[in-house]
Amino acid sequence: MSAKPLKAGILGATGTVGQRFINLLSTNPTFEIAVLGASERSAGKKYNDATNWKLADRMPENVKALTVCVCDPAHFSSCDVVFSGLDANIAGEIEKSFIEAEFPVFSNAKNFRMYDRVPLVIPLVNPEHLAVVSEQQKEFNLKKGFIVTNSNCAVTGVAVALKALQLKFGDISHVLATTMQAISGAGYPGVPSLDIMDNVVPFIGGEEPKFEAELMKLLGTVNQTCTGFDSKSNMKVSASCNRVPVVDGHLASVSIKFASANPPSVDQVVECLQNYKSESQILGCYSAPEIAIDVRMESDRPQPRLDRMNGNGMSVTVGRVRECSVFDIKFSVLAHNTIIGAAGASILNAEVAYKMGLVFPK
Amino acid sequence: MSAKPLKAGILGATGTVGQRFINLLSTNPTFEIAVLGASERSAGKKYNDATNWKLADRMPENVKALTVCVCDPAHFSSCDVVFSGLDANIAGEIEKSFIEAEFPVFSNAKNFRMYDRVPLVIPLVNPEHLAVVSEQQKEFNLKKGFIVTNSNCAVTGVAVALKALQLKFGDISHVLATTMQAISGAGYPGVPSLDIMDNVVPFIGGEEPKFEAELMKLLGTVNQTCTGFDSKSNMKVSASCNRVPVVDGHLASVSIKFASANPPSVDQVVECLQNYKSESQILGCYSAPEIAIDVRMESDRPQPRLDRMNGNGMSVTVGRVRECSVFDIKFSVLAHNTIIGAAGASILNAEVAYKMGLVFPK
Amino acid sequence: MSAKPLKAGILGATGTVGQRFINLLSTNPTFEIAVLGASERSAGKKYNDATNWKLADRMPENVKALTVCVCDPAHFSSCDVVFSGLDANIAGEIEKSFIEAEFPVFSNAKNFRMYDRVPLVIPLVNPEHLAVVSEQQKEFNLKKGFIVTNSNCAVTGVAVALKALQLKFGDISHVLATTMQAISGAGYPGVPSLDIMDNVVPFIGGEEPKFEAELMKLLGTVNQTCTGFDSKSNMKVSASCNRVPVVDGHLASVSIKFASANPPSVDQVVECLQNYKSESQILGCYSAPEIAIDVRMESDRPQPRLDRMNGNGMSVTVGRVRECSVFDIKFSVLAHNTIIGAAGASILNAEVAYKMGLVFPK
């Protein structure tokens, strides 16, 4: 195999999202895994020894013997791009040091998502938000460094469906979503089995405010000066987040009302979702799914176990599109929380940025 | 032990709801299990041999040797009251034959719930609807026979909470509920394990229309002539029903809007729910829980595994009462689907009817 | 209610086993919960605030407001007896301090189980081992203080069944057991859900050697001088311990060979197990189950969800007794791991000791 064009570093490589980064990058034609960063505790060990690998897909052979280093930019000098699966409690400072060291950073952490000049991007929703990167670089006096974040995993599927509808039918005025989220969303060790076996936990710390705020930014537009974003702050969003005993795949029951007095019919909504194509797909990015939204017409789909790997985990699956007796339309939507909802989104964001010339080999 | 005042027959005694009837009646001071009815296949066998007992509570000793008979009124002549846990596909005809044979029937089946002169009663919500029984008897020329139904298990918890709020703060104009329902709600064999393990199924056949229609009737009032009910047909209700891998206990995330322009605050809602007492409790019925609605102030309750047996499964548990950015208030509510959501409701309905003189010993 | 004769302290009161001690003692007629000990982190808080209660049974009202203290004998002066649910990594030192402070200690921790003068007692197996307590006191120059341990939860059910058989049919020469153990055996947070959902883990640290060594001591006898125990060290025992996604209840598949050349038949084994009565039952102890071993004749029992609460969790359930084509007999056995396998065993041990005059009120 010929050399991949870009060398990638992974921050938080031993964690749940880090493992998914490695799993996905190992077959990616654009990025080559070059450096693995983790905590002091793991540093100096072979990746195979440092990591409690929890994916059903096996650990790629070529990372097993890589030596893990601490998350210091000095160790990442060979990298053209850095992916971050760091925990929020440490991501802020570390990611800042990488940006300042002129690395393009694609981060799954929440810390910078709501900053003015930081794009919050789901590649199936709003890759056009990357246009703010140059203003971010100007503001902070950076040449090559910048940060692009992807969204909370719970909001991902909902945002993809709503973006498709907003493009076609205009603004959505009300969104009520109840999520049923998988345990892998909490990392490892994450949710104790005594908390979730034969149980549902109707609370996930900080998740509902993130869902509501991020959705407004994701569906918003770049402002006129390209220095930030006009959020859909008029849209009323209410989320109720639940943890369910499912390994992977966040499901949501969603009811929406359109701003328009003439909302679309169920058939029009179905057709719109089926035909939706995001910019990342049109650009022909490797990780972009063939179908952005797989609309199932059976009465009982989507289901996490059967549909989460749709489009290799990069597609969103929608089902049960029907009239809502309170709002206009209701439906169920599923997205793989660690692929399109986390690591996969970061990677596809980076592929878009590569196509746009924002990241490039040394 | 002195004799219990009333002799009870159970229709569908070998099924999931029938087992719960037996489990609950075995310690009930008012009703004595006298006759067990089931299908031809079970008839003639000892209950112990006919039944695939699936409750963690053991089968009561005194029913083990009872001979199961078919569900023909001729076999139930010793009974003062009949409880029905029959499947909907056969409940209609069988229950009709018992009513005509002058038995008071307390049914968990859906068949007659929406009939004009048939009370649909959750004992923590609307026992006053029993006032229509005398008109039902008049209409069908019955002396002692009648039918009282209880509601779908998914709507139970929501109805209890909303009734408390409606009494105090006036009509509720909008209800959006997403349920996460336990597998025991589907009976036995019910949900195949391949469908629900590591999974959520976003559909339960017929459940959403039942939820919506029954809630309007439950929160409605007896009409002026006592010949039927004025449903809350102006209330807009939208339900999304999901099956989750939980053994017992239906959980729902609920958002509501009050008709009033001055809706109550979160604190007022909490206080109202905490103080709610239903008629069945005030009457001092044996099966009525001490607390109708247990309001939890922790951030992560109610949870099915930890809260479903609250009040011996007859209480409803509410938590996470908070403002809704779309409507006024949102909360989570849990009810044990086979106790207050099914067999327990039927039994408490019968206890209320006994206190009111509608059922009585021979 | 009249005062209970003995005041009890609980060490490790906020943990999984501690919660079960509280749950069981709250209705016990002999012991009154007097003092709750836990770590520095919990000390000074109300029990209700200090504890992440994980049992489906509700926290008893009367302990909610008790102030938790550290596990120092100085705080336990009102207690006649102390129960320990401490983690092994701290149990050794703390329990030693309580013994030296002249408290009778009934411990679920492993630290002292294999000591020469320390009885390792399952109350359905070998309460006669308590005879060594006086020698223990002599050895360590104690008047009232001593320690009695109960066994590892995985070996409990097997030991009960084997003791019954050994009494009737003589020594057992070979035991091969494969356990399928519940998650509650690992405490809280214990097993991460990502490790056990849709999974089995074929390893539990330290469990197999404990199983093998403890079984030999449990089935052994007090030596002639009452200074220790003659273990069944000739018995060959091999255990394979697995963790399965079950909340409570340890199940084992067991194959055994008798030392006798004329081993009993399946029918004789069934009859022996059914008729077995342990000393703790004969003494009429409150917590002793009516039936020590519930032998099920159906083809598919025991099952954790349906049988673990047998005898309020103090009975052992055996099923599938049949010939083994390698050894003589094989069967399945189930025991509730936190009741008869942990806290319940400690409490019943203490009840036996009370009947024997080893513990007494101040």
Added chain:
Amino acid sequence: MSAKPLKAGILGATGTVGQRFINLLSTNPTFEIAVLGASERSAGKKYNDATNWKLADRMPENVKALTVCVCDPAHFSSCDVVFSGLDANIAGEIEKSFIEAEFPVFSNAKNFRMYDRVPLVIPLVNPEHLAVVSEQQKEFNLKKGFIVTNSNCAVTGVAVALKALQLKFGDISHVLATTMQAISGAGYPGVPSLDIMDNVVPFIGGEEPKFEAELMKLLGTVNQTCTGFDSKSNMKVSASCNRVPVVDGHLASVSIKFASANPPSVDQVVECLQNYKSESQILGCYSAPEIAIDVRMESDRPQPRLDRMNGNGMSVTVGRVRECSVFDIKFSVLAHNTIIGAAGASILNAEVAYKMGLVFPK
């Protein structure tokens, strides 16, 4: 893509094993799916409409529109080979009709497994048993038709490990195995969720006798006249079979004793298992895994969720190889029950038969 050499029919195509046949054959270079057979109920429908697809891998596009026919040889005239995933209650007669119609049949059903002239083959264990096919054809006067069966899914993993050891260290005299089997082994709808959630069922109908008898045949040899098999009937085998809440992957705890007075050490056993290569691998068959037995040295493997897809589900994973205090050696072994334990074994058997010239294109 150039045409695949052989056209394949699938009997029982809509069932759990049938779905796995389709899933695996869709990417197989040797076999092209040509005809799908199922019951009268499905016949005439498109496969997509007739099938309740339960695999996480999507239904291959090219089978969706195939019309399902009944399992009558007349409909399979285009086929060079037939795979059977039929239920045992109908497999006998149908498979007989296909053999008599001169089709090579590779069957997962149990009906003919123990017949004298019928090879019972796990391709990682005993492909040399295919040598009896010609005698089978002679006996029944067949030219091209014959039947080859694969084993019960529970015994598969154990048989692979024991074959490796037997080849190197001689006969194994005693085998004690306790299985923990996945729900997919019972087909669909199969195990009711109320039976297995938060539970283990210590019984699977007919499984233990099959395990014991099939293991002896699998480890046996072709007799001198090539007319049948010399089973390892002196080997003592005892199996205890349990159903656990796992979707896919049968795990077993196994203890064995060698006939030899000088049994191998743990290290020798590990080395032997690691180096084992079966004939199907040496022949270079497409579906043969690179590694027959993946021996894990970590303390807590194999685990169904993490290891079942090892070698695309065609490898067997062994772990925890250690001394047994009753026999010589004990270990845990895992095999994917619907791949190497069912459909995958049938397919690899057919590939071996193709290499041997027993099946060929028309």
